[in-house]
Amino acid sequence: MEKVLKKILQAKGVLVVGHISPDGDSLGSTLGLFHLLRQQGLVAYAMCLDKVPNKYLYLPGSDELLTSSENFPDVNTIVLLDCGDLQRAGLPANIPVDFIVNIDHHSSNSGCFGTAWVDSAFAAVGQQILRLAELARWEISPTVATCLYTSLATDTGFFRHSNTTPVVFRDAALLMELGASTQTVVENAAERKSLGELCLIQQALANLTQECDGRVTIIEVPRSVYAACGVDLDEAEGMIEYAKAVPGTVLAVLLREVSAHVTRVSLRARGDLDVSKVAVSFGGGGHKLAAGCTINAPLPDARRALLDQLIKVLPHA
């Protein structure tokens, strides 16, 4: 953490960037650090190379995000958040910077960057940014607190997942005291459901199936459903919660058809499983109990290939 802070303070301009298919932690930590650096009078930019889901547009600064790597800002340092490689950030390997600093909490991150602070004990990268701000004695404004609270709330499934530790609750309380707009966060990032999303829930639930004596519950979302309901792929993200909710499920799988030959996979497990390894074997990554990958195959083929691997890591009934 000290080395990371030093590199950031020495930088001739910083570009903060999270991962594609952005979630609340990626966006919250990116914008949180961006505001912290700007408030210190440092040269800082924030980037997100994918569409920001509507439910995160309340985040202060979401309209200031750079959305293309073409007009690269004049900085010498990138701070890569909530992922462990440039590809996952949507960046080309030959980006014109001198230093890459990585802050992440994924167990699948091999820490290949020179200055990397990777610790899977943190529930969210936003929590690491909070520690960094404390170390640096940077003032945490209500704007920053709202961003970091978003990270913490979304990556813990609003304080429900097994990564919700006493420290998480203390940090959430601290951010609330610092002025985080906690109601705005919950209303947008958790509760908000457009009519299109409700349509999607209705139709996607019809495609729920079970394997392995009900221990694996799978929801498939074909492209036809997005079209019929007028929603984007990212709006189906929460569907996996319904699969995980079915009693007896130790492994929930969400299969989203991106195109005729590309399938997006989300995995959620409970207990003593490690699904990140399966995700890594398909070129993805994640945490022990929450991981993802994209498989270049039609949905039925992806399902078969994935199940072949998942069965190997499932505990015997």
Ligand code: AMP
């Ligand atoms: P998701 O199912 O997309 O919500 O992702 C679950 C977890 O796995 C998150 O921490 C993601 O950042 C991570 N993850 C998902 N897809 C990938 C990928 N293609 N590469 C690396 N990590 C991923």
Ligand code: MN
């Ligand atoms: Mn993330």
Ligand code: MN
């Ligand atoms: Mn995260």
